[in-house]
Amino acid sequence: MPPPRTRGTALRQRLADLRGPGVQAKALDARALAALAANPGCRRRAILDGAGVDKAALADALGVPSGFGQSQFAFMRGNAFEARVKADGGAELLRLVHRTLDPGAEPPGRAEVPDLTAAGPEGRVARTALALREATGAPGGTGAWTLLDHPLLALDVAGSPAFLEPDAVVVHPDGGWTVVEIKSFPMLDGSADPGKVGAAARQAAVYVLALEEVAARLDPAPPVRQRVLLVCPKDFSNLPTASAVDVRKQRAVTARQLTRLTRIEDIADALPGGVCFSPGLPAAQLTAAVETVPASYAPECLAACELAFHCRARSRAAGAVTALGRSVRAELGGLSTVDDVLAAAHGEAGDPGDPAVAALRRAAALRTEALALAAAPGADGPRDPARAGREVSPCR
Ligand code: SF4
Incomplete structure (x- = not known):
């Protein structure tokens, strides 16, 4: 087996080949990582993200644009709001952190805002780690507040480093670290859209995991707080307001899911030679390339992955039951296509001892019975069997 350094170089070259000649790698951000962790069984997404393929550009080239992304x-x-929150050396931001998360600490006066510029992502990660160490100081902290504006963190994802850039990390006077997420959706009367808050929490949980890796390299490890600060515009104004969000659950789920990801190296090794996802290739060639990697489509992909329309179309064309949702999929046990399900329901296939097959046959019998009743002369029910079927069928 080649030494790790050689293997790493070979993998980087393989991933560059998958992106295509001259195509820059798209950095994996926390939002993408949270979505990846939410569907750990999808090798397609794992290899595309691991190789830094721009999935939005790929979806465009496949002829199924994703519709993802923010308007200009x-x-x-969003940028203007973030600049306002961080203005004046982060005075307002630190005031919000102090008031919301650490009211017992000394109020922040002028905080340290270290310069985090460095060459390349590895340099920025190292600079961030150094700044965090200096700001934390001795056990128990330095007694001062420090604001790290757009630090860069690294997290190992399926054997490849992902670089993550939180909006800010605050070092408290006691040496604790807090992730800050600044969002431009409004907080109305102290609460915001739960879906958006949930997405922000999953994103922040990824940052917490990455920060914990930095903390683990210090002795003693400083505490990474599991309550993050979410900063949003207050009501319909441009004034910032903040809320503490407990991300312990999201952190635990993301950590567990990330360990379930198949190693990028293994997925890449299983691909046939010559596969390339460059958006400059013809759609037919790209479709064939994408199909070389197994996917795990579920309707949840529509809110999380740029390739969702493509994968949904392929999943439907294949009659895969995953297109009906994860809960339906789970109920059907080993039956993976709609044809298998119908054959099992009609008694043409399947083991009668299988609870899923038995339930399908019972449902089909009930449906037949209901249709017969509805079609009987003098019945009060709907006469149109097709309509009746829609109304009573538990397995349409
Ligand atoms: S849309 Fe496709 S590639 Fe993306 S996560 Fe779902 S199945 Fe995987």
């Missing part, structure tokens, strides 16, 4: 206006509004 929303992007500029």
Whole structure:
């Protein structure tokens, strides 16, 4: 077996080949990582993200644009709001952290805001780690507040490093570290859209995991707080307000799911030679390339992955029951296609001792019975069997 350094170089070259000549790698951000962790069985997403393929550009080239991404206006509004929150050396941001998460600490006066610029992502990660160590100081902290503006963290994902950039990390006077997420959706009367808050929490949980890896290299390891600060515009104004979000559950789920990801190296090794996902290739060639990697489509992909429309179409064309949702999939046991399900329901296939097959046959019998009743002369029910079937069938 070649030494690890040689293997790492070979893998990087293989991933560059998958992106295509001259195509820059797209960095894996926390949002993508949280979505990846939410579907750990999808090798397609894992290899595309691991290789740094721009999935939105790939979806465009496949002829099924994703519709993902912020409008230019929303992007500029978000940036303007973040700049406002961090203005004046982060005074308002630190005030929010102090008031929301650490009211017992000394109020922040002028905080340290270390310069985190360095060459390349590895340099920025090292600079961030150094700044965190200096800001934490001795056990128990330095007694001062420090704001790290857009630090860069690294997290191992399926054997490849992912670089993650939280909006901010605050080092408390006691040496604890807090992740800050700044979002441009409004907080109305102290609460925000639960779906958006949930997505922000999953994203922040990824940052917490990455920060814990930095903390683990210090002796003693400083505490990484599991309550993050979510900063949003207050009501319909541009004034910042904040809320503490407990991400312990999201952190635990993400950590567990990340360990379930198949190693990028193993997925890459299983691909046929010459596979390339460059968006410059013809759609037919790209479709064939994408199909070389098994996917695990579920309707949840529609809210989380740029390739969702493509994978949904393929999943439906194959009659896969995953297109009906994970809960339906789980109920059907080993039956993986709609044809298998119908054959089992009609008694043409399947083991009668299988609870899923037995339930399907019972449902089919009930449906037949209901249709016969509805079609009987003098019955009060709907006369149109097709309509009746829709109304009573538990397995349409
Ligand atoms: S849309 Fe496709 S590639 Fe993306 S996670 Fe779902 S199955 Fe995987």
